[in-house]
Amino acid sequence: MKHIFYIILGAFFIIFWSSCREDFSFSPSSGSLEFSKDTIYLDTVFTNIGSSTYNLKVYNRSDNDIVIPLIQLSQGENSFYRMNIDGSTGNSGTLQGKRFEDVELLAKDSMFIFIETTINIQTLSAQDTQFLYTDAILFDSGNNQQKVELVTLVKDAVFIYPQRFQDGFIETLTFDVDGDGIPDETNLQGRFLNDDELTFTNEKPYVIYGYAGVDAGKTLTMQPGTRVHFHADSGILVTAYASLNINGALSTNPDDLENEVILEGDRLEPLFENIPGQWGTIWLFNGSDNNTINYVTIKNAAVGILCEGNQESPTGKLNISNSKIYNSSNFGILGRATSINGENVVINNSGQSSFAGTFGGKYNFTHSTLANYWNTSFRQFPSVLLNNFLVDADNTIVTNNLEEANFNNCIIYGNDNIEFLLENEGNSEFNFKFTNCLLRFNNNNLANSGNYMFSDADLYENSVFNGMPDFRLPFENDLIIGADSEAINLGNSTFASQVPNDILGVNRTANPDTGAYQHIIFED
Template identity: 65%
Template sequence: MKRLLYFFICFGLLIFWSSCRNDFEFSPSTGNLEFARDTVYLDTVFNNIGSSTYNLKVYNRSDEDIVIPTIQLERGNGSFYRLNVDGGTGNEGSPEEGKFFENVELLANDSLFIFVETTIDIAALPTLDNEFLYTDRILFDGGSNQQDVDLVTLVRDAVFIYPDFQGTSTVFENLNFDVDGDGMVDETSLPGRFLDNTELTFTNEKPYVIYGYAAVPEGETLTIEAGARVHFHADSGILVTNNATLNINGAASTDPQLLENEVILEGDRLEPLFEDVPGQWGTIYLFNGSVNNTINHATIKNATIGVLAEGNDDAVTDKLTITNSQIYNTSSFGILGRATSITAENVVINNSGQSSFAGTVGGKYNFTHCTIANYWNNSFRQFPALLLNDFTQVDESTIGTNPLVEANFNNCIVYGNDNPEFILDQQGDDFNFKFTNCLLRFDNSNLEGTTNYVFSDDTYYDSNIFNEDPDFKAPFDNLMNIGEDSGANGIGSTLFSMQVPFDLLNTSRAATPDAGAYESVILDD
């Protein structure tokens, strides 16, 4: 009985207290809202591809609860922007949804969030160009009380390459081709489609955006011209099939910031937040049987594996020749070779979740004036910057080996933030390698002096320097230029610098060349 009486007393006091409050009597806004910023910049988006979600915080600094009569987009229902005000879309189901809001309440000394997105059709804009600056305004109230915040987005037109959907579903079709070389078409789990003849040249006129794997048909060549920009959606890439070829034909640039003639391959998220995020897309897959692939003056970044090359280690010509190129921020490997043949000159690889370069299951590898570094700091990595082995696990009890015919590293830097930064994992009898005039990081008393790590044996090690600071400019930011105090300064052999007379920046190599892809310079503070 006492509990019941206590309940009615409390309930009555609550009713009396509420009836006396005027906190929920909202006054009209007087145009004194404050905003976290006066312009919301939605970073560059591709034509017809949705943006990320951006936010704007709106403040009521007064001591009164207010109601904002209207919040709307100046372009009205025709605007390509969409708003969400504190979780509401406004006039749901109508053409004004996400465009127009009425009587938005805002408590005294409180704030609300407005979330902004856009998907822009560049063909519907009054000026059709490869790039278009699209703007609008969020209007708060009207008349003398009106306030506004600008919205700005740079839109890029692009060439889109994507597979067909499976029937009426929203799932892309998978690639089907002869995987094992038996003459029969095999089903794969790779989403994508084969490029047609009109798509086998990527120019620099518009960026390319690829969904799934863009596959080069048997016997055909995909040519990517100087200055081209190729963007990949998640789990996408390029696949080069049997007797097909990839030629990336970048050229030296005059502006080291713009890299106007470089071919750049990266993800399709253009916001600064994603600029250096690893694993945004798949790989450039040089499938077993593809031939004479070349990559020159390219930057490959933010992939899972930058380049995956497999097979053809017994071919007369190399599977891949890569020159004057950079590979950064791969969540797994920069270059992964499997029983293949690769020649690399003036190549920089850095920041890989596993190894920057791995030559596995034997093969043939020749690297000259390359910087193979790994300053990965996103997580623990299992492998060093450079990994060589000659085997594969066939099943739980069987290891299959394949000869490492040759693996030569000349005038190179092999370094990183771990130790040691190269591992030579031999299982078979035919394991041939040599480091000549290189700067190497290896300081491990347990391994030094054992098989493959006898550094006094000039059959395998000739004129190398160990464990001296390479003096990279900013390796965690992929600035791999070396300073005058570098341990790589002047240690190179002219025998190899004559083969590669200019560095990655097209600077002539000195009479006493430096190891690595760059000649040393005076570094800025």
């Protein structure tokens, strides 16, 4: 028994001693490292704004444990890139994140290098508004040296942001919220635009932090080709007696969109290209008027446009034409007791409704495609929602006249069975009509009753229900219709003469299709 005990005890000490050894033999790297990519493209960044973190995987395919004598950025401490290798930031001081010495890598093993950048374009060029900045990660030196290229496109921009005070608080907007003529403090971080900031041009993109406010008596104008990028929880707020005029134009090449105005988030990586809810909204506050939007794309907001009040505006509080709103986490356009006129409007992919006209108002859409192919989560509401009421803080229903809601030569469709919802309460007016529209309403229990009396020509005139629109790629926001669409020639020529060209500039007066696009023949 004693012999067995000593044998087990001896084996234990051998195993324990072996597990505590730190004298692994590492051979110098021989220049045979392998990499997950030979060039790392860090997506476009704005000057002085940090990039996302990108990674490179380094492999030791050999049977030997190796030590890499040196890993460094070729521009050394002057490089705008910085690295982290498996949690280490490298040498201290000015070389931290720039230079690493004697990096060990076991046989048949790998390691991660994480790369970021923050670049001041003014140090690169005093004239260019964008600059291709390059560097390289060098592994070892001399004959054994290997490298991986780094490439980043840097854009100059106009930055608009609120003031940060010494106590840590950030400037908030103060304006007349309740219409009593007395300025009210809000919790909306942001500031009002100065007079010299009220014209946005296409010379540089604009990056907005917080809400850029348009004060009473002022007008914010955006010229053709303007690009505006919003940080999280940011947007534009147009207060009472102020206006917003977005004057985009039809691009000569629809694929380039050089004249269109684009409003989107400030994350430029491809991963964020179609992520909803990256920023707040374009808020047309109660009392603002004469707002016009033409040839604009609004994408990835919480609410594309929030339009409130001015129901009795003689020409419409908001006139929007030839514009697209995509990927709104809540609503594409949300109207509250307001007046909106839309022509050649395309809305798709909204977490709630693409268009909601709530608490009454006046709404007129002609040759518009109001669709919803949201597939990110459960969607509670249809593409189009109309009602004439709200529920106040005391849980009391308050009504207001829906004076008119006319949809002419429109497509209202989506991936749900019911894509328009009509809800009225009390004795307030509830006036609506769909004329020469292609509509999605696949519910036999609700059809032909109440507001859904489809045989009533005063409510539904020459409209087609549940016919296929034949959108090209609806889940990718491509709502051009094809040769098999039941919207072809469905349009009324009188309305087509009011909007003679589709959103791409194609004439529609002879044989108008419904929706914002005339049909095309899809390529195989």
